[in-house]
Amino acid sequence: MTTLKVRNTLTNRLETFEPLTPGKVRMYVCGPTVYDYFHIGNARPFVVFDMVRRTLETLGHDVTYVQNITDIDDKIIERAREQGTDAAGVAKKYTQAYFEDLERLGVKAANHAPKATEYVPQIIEMIQALEARGMTYTCDGDVYYRVSKFPHYGCLSGKNPDDLRAGASQRTQDEHTAKKEHPADFALWKGQKAPDEPAWESPWGPGRPGWHIECSAMSTGLLGNTFDIHAGGEDLVFPHHENEIAQSQAATGEPFVRYWLHNAFLNIAKEETPLTEEQQEVVQRLEGALKAGETETWQRLRDELNEQNVHLEIDEQAKAISFKASKSLKNVPKLREVFARGYSGQVVRFFLLRTHYRSPVTFSWSLLDEARKSLGRWEEVRNRLHRAMEQGRSDGAHEHPLATELAAARERYRAEMAEDFNTSGAIGAAFHLISQINAALNEATPPAKSVLEAAQAALAEMEAMLGLSFEVQAEAKLPAEVQELLQQRAEARKRRDFAESDRIRDELKVKGYIVRDTRQGQTCEPA
RNA sequence: GGUGGCGUGCCCGAGUGGUCCAAGGGGAUGGUUUGCAAAACCAUAUUUCGCGGGUUCGAAUCCCGCCGCCACCUCCA
Numbered sequence: 157m158t159t160l161k162v163r164n165t166l167t168n169r170l171e172t173f174e175p176l177t178p179g180k181v182r183m184y185v186c187g188p189t190v191y192d193y194f195h196i197g198n199a200r201p202f203v204v205f206d207m208v209r210r211t212l213e214t215l216g217h218d219v220t221y222v223q224n225i226t227d228i229d230d231k232i233i234e235r236a237r238e239q240g241t242d243a244a245g246v247a248k249k250y251t252q253a254y255f256e257d258l259e260r261l262g263v264k265a266a267n268h269a270p271k272a273t274e275y276v277p278q279i280i281e282m283i284q285a286l287e288a289r290g291m292t293y294t295c296d297g298d299v300y301y302r303v304s305k306f307p308h309y310g311c312l313s314g315k316n317p318d319d320l321r322a323g324a325s326q327r328t329q330d331e332h333t334a335k336k337e338h339p340a341d342f343a344l345w346k347g348q349k350a351p352d353e354p355a356w357e358s359p360w361g362p363g364r365p366g367w368h369i370e371c372s373a374m375s376t377g378l379l380g381n382t383f384d385i386h387a388g389g390e391d392l393v394f395p396h397h398e399n400e401i402a403q404s405q406a407a408t409g410e411p412f413v414r415y416w417l418h419n420a421f422l423n424i425a426k427e428e429t430p431l432t433e434e435q436q437e438v439v440q441r442l443e444g445a446l447k448a449g450e451t452e453t454w455q456r457l458r459d460e461l462n463e464q465n466v467h468l469e470i471d472e473q474a475k476a477i478s479f480k481a482s483k484s485l486k487n488v489p490k491l492r493e494v495f496a497r498g499y500s501g502q503v504v505r506f507f508l509l510r511t512h513y514r515s516p517v518t519f520s521w522s523l524l525d526e527a528r529k530s531l532g533r534w535e536e537v538r539n540r541l542h543r544a545m546e547q548g549r550s551d552g553a554h555e556h557p558l559a560t561e562l563a564a565a566r567e568r569y570r571a572e573m574a575e576d577f578n579t580s581g582a583i584g585a586a587f588h589l590i591s592q593i594n595a596a597l598n599e600a601t602p603p604a605k606s607v608l609e610a611a612q613a614a615l616a617e618m619e620a621m622l623g624l625s626f627e628v629q630a631e632a633k634l635p636a637e638v639q640e641l642l643q644q645r646a647e648a649r650k651r652r653d654f655a656e657s658d659r660i661r662d663e664l665k666v667k668g669y670i671v672r673d674t675r676q677g678q679t680c681e682p683a
Numbered sequence: 684g685g686u687g688g689c690g691u692g693c694c695c696g697a698g699u700g701g702u703c704c705a706a707g708g709g710g711a712u713g714g715u716u717u718g719c720a721a722a723a724c725c726a727u728a729u730u731u732c733g734c735g736g737g738u739u740c741g742a743a744u745c746c747c748g749c750c751g752c753c754a755c756c757u758c759c760a
Contacts, residue, residue, distance in 0.1 A: 168687085186760075194760085201760050230758070314686060315756070342758085367758050389760030393687090396758075420688085421754065510708075511696070516689080516753065526695065526709045533708080536722070572697090580697045584707035591707095594723050598716080654718055661720080672721050679722090 158215050158574045163514060165393060165416040166312055170576060173415065175384045181217045183209065184375040184413075186388035186396070187269070189226040190250035191235045195488040196504065196519055197422035199261060203505050203623075204419045204513040204577075205387045206263040211573050211621045223266040224374050225251055227273050228364050233353055243354045247273075257491045260501035262623050268378050272370040276356045279365045279373045283344045283358075285407040295335050297347020297361045303340045306402045312416060313394035342399050344369050368399040372407070375400075381408040387417040419513045424487050425520035488519070499524060502624060506531045509579045509622055530587075531624075537590045538615065538626045539681070540597050545608050547676050556603035558596045562614045565589035569618050579622065586618045634680060638669055642680055645671070649678070 160173040175181045185205045188194055202223075212219050227247035236243045251271075272279075283299055286292050291305050303309050309317055317340050343366035348355040355362035365373075375383065381404070388397065397416065404412040494504055507527035511517045565585055572581035593611050596603050603611075619625060634642070641660050648656040661671045670683050 188760080189758085198760050313755075316685090390688095391755070391759060394755060419760075421760075423753075514688090515696085518695085523695065523709090529710095530695095530708045533722095540723080578697075580708095581706070582697095584697060587707050591724080595725090598724055652718080658719070670721070673717075673719095674722080 158570050160212075160215060160574045161576055162415055162417060163576050164414075165397075165418050166413075171415070175217065176382065176414065179216065179218055181212050181219045181385065182379040182383035183212075183219060183221055183385035183387065184371070184379060184383065185221070185223045185266075185386075186371060186392055187223040187225050188250075188254055189229045189231055190247045190254055191229065191231040192250060193253050193490045193492055194257060195490045196494055196508075197488045199257070199491055199504060200422050200508050200513075200517065201387065201389050201419050202258060202263050203261055203508045205417070206261075207509060207513075207579065207621065207623055208385075208387070208417065208577055209264065210623050211577060214617065214621050215570075215574070220268075220379065221264070221266045222268045222270065222375065222378050224371060225254070225269060225271045226367070226370065227251060227271045228354060229272075229367060237352070242352075244273075253492075257501075260495060261491075261505050262501055262625065264623070270374040270378065272365060272374070275370060275373050275377065276365065278377050279369050280345075280356075280358050282369060282373050282376075282403070282407050286344065286403065289406060291406045292344060293337065294360055297363060298335070298343055299345035299360050299366075300336055300341045301344050301399070301403060303338055303342075303402065306406055308405070309340070309402055310398065312401055313398045315394055315398070340395075342366060342368060342395065344403070368396055369403055371396070372400050372404040372412075376404055376408060376412075381410040381412070383413060385415045385417060386413040387419075390418040390420055393418055417513075420516045422488070422508075422517045422519055425518050425523070494524070497521075499528065503528045503531055505623060510583060512576075512578055512580050514576075534586070534590060534615075534624070535626045537593055538612075539628065539679070541593065541608055541612055541615075542628045543674075543676065543679065544597055544602055545605060545612070554604045554606060556596060556607045558592060558603050559607050559610060561589065561592050562607075562610050565592075566614050566617065569621075573621055582618070582621070586615070589614065634669075638664065638667065638680065642671070642678065646678060649673075 161170050162173045163169070164171045183205075185201065188198060209219050209221050225247075228243065232243045232246050236246045239246065283292065286301065287299070291302055292299050293302055294300075303317055317338065345358060345360055345363050346366055347361055347363040353364070355364060375386065386397065386400075393416075401412050491504070495501070503524065507524050508517065510527055510530075565588065568585040568588075569582045572578045572585055575581070589611075596607075602608075641664055645657050645660040648654075648660065664671050664680065665683075668683050669680050672679050
């Protein structure tokens with residue numbers, strides 16, 4: 157089995173991956189809080205860790221994959237208030253949308269997709285275990301975790317609880333913070349404060365789980381006290397995952413997770429930060445005020461823009477401003493918008509996987525177009541191979557040099573993927589092979605069927621790890637009207653009536669079909 | 684202010700001591716192929732990897748300084 161190396165956030169090192177039980181991998185990925193449709197940035201961890209799962213499986217591991225759904229949370233309650241419904245309704249709506257979007261992205265269904273609201277008894281049990289060990293304190297119906305009692309606190313994020321205290325001291329007017337013994341302490345259980353807040357009975361009165369505890373309860377409940385991989389976006393390192401470690405290890409007395417994997421963020425290109433005319437005007441006024449040194453004015457304008465989710469970086473010395481696009485989450489297109497603009501889930505997937513998962517990705521529509529074109533090349537070689545097989549000859553060149561290239565490409569691809577899931581490098585290897593396959597198919601005597609089959613198998617393995625799959629275009633599937641035109645065109649070409657042939661080609665183009673002529677005749681596919 | 688990370692050719696993006704005058708993709712230009720296209724293939728783009736020093740026989744890759752960018756420290760993936 158190929159030796160897999162992964163970058164473990166716990167050690168900040170590349171480590172050889174060895175599951176607790178050889179051949180079996182238990183992994184948990186933080187899922188969505190279902191209060192809205194998810195955007196292309198949210199999609200990144202879903203796609204990335206699905207790729208991780210598929211790669212592990214291709215390398216011969218049996219993977220148990222858990223991805224939770226946070227269906228009770230402040231943001232959900234807030235959204236329900238806005239929409240005039242209840243939290244359960246909001247959660248249900250966006251949970252369904254989440255599964256639909258995941259499917260379009262080609263994300264394999266998790267073995268378990270637990271919901272926080274279904275784990276309340278286990279959550280209460282875990283809090284009680286922590287309580288029994290003196291790790292908690294209660295305050296106005298809230299239960300807090302006492303960070304100072306956990307000696308390893310900060311082991312994942314490298315943060316020092318004392319620094320957190322210093323940083324938080326400016327925010328003591330926050331009543332929530334004021335109640336806590338230490339600013340880093342966090343809620344395990346939140347007492348019900350308003351009648352419209354969903355609540356469950358508990359030993360501490362009616363309330364709901366804190367955010368971090370649900371993941372501890374669900375992951376250890378489904379995967380055991382110690383499991384192999386826990387993954388999510390890098391923003392979760394602190395405080396979410398740090399707190400999960402603190403809770404889980406204190407409650408079970410056992411190590412929690414062996415390998416922590418975190419993906420980097422997606423940013424939005426500046427040109428994709430659309431401002432309304434009014435906002436642009438405000439920005440201009442702000443620039444003027446900044447240059448003129450009218451501090452009060454520009455600060456007021458900045459706050460005004462902030463309220464509209466336009467976040468600016470202001471450099472007072474240089475008197476310059478820039479956009480903090482990544483913070484302006486409203487600028488990140490929803491996946492549904494991306495699909496509505498005609499991009500397939502697979503294109504989004506490929507776009508996200510072109511970049512190594514620990515490097516930031518910049519989103520723009522033109523970069524998405526670039527990814528689509530690139531992916532089209534991959535799809536095209538699949539079609540060409542398929543056609544070559546159909547017209548296939550077993551008398552081709554059996555000793556074709558392509559055969560040896562295949563083995564080399566496979567090996568290089570695997571090695572790249574095994575090096576902390578280097579999808580960029582692996583895709584490079586794939587395209588190198590694709591060029592060679594294309595060159596072989598251009599030859600007057602193409603390789604024999606056996607070689608072509610091996611080429612298909614090599615590509616299939618690569619696709620399996622990335623989670624790509626191409627539907628082979630079949631002419632039988634084209635509408636009858638299109639097939640009729642193709643028939644006419646074929647006949648015109650037999651007569652060498654190129655004027656008619658070109659006319660039909662143009663007509664089909666208008667209808668959205670691309671016609672190409674090859675040595676073996678014409679091909680047709682939707683544009 | 685603290686912590687972690689990044690800066691690669693026109694653009695995107697791998698590479699982290701020699702095999703790199705930098706994989707692969709997008710774009711551009713020229714060629715092969717084609718009735719013409721498209722697709723595919725081939726070739727090309729002031730030795731070049733933020734800037735300045737240093738280590739080394741040798742650096743995009745290591746060290747120091749500077750500049751710029753990003754994330755987290757606020758229940759944003």
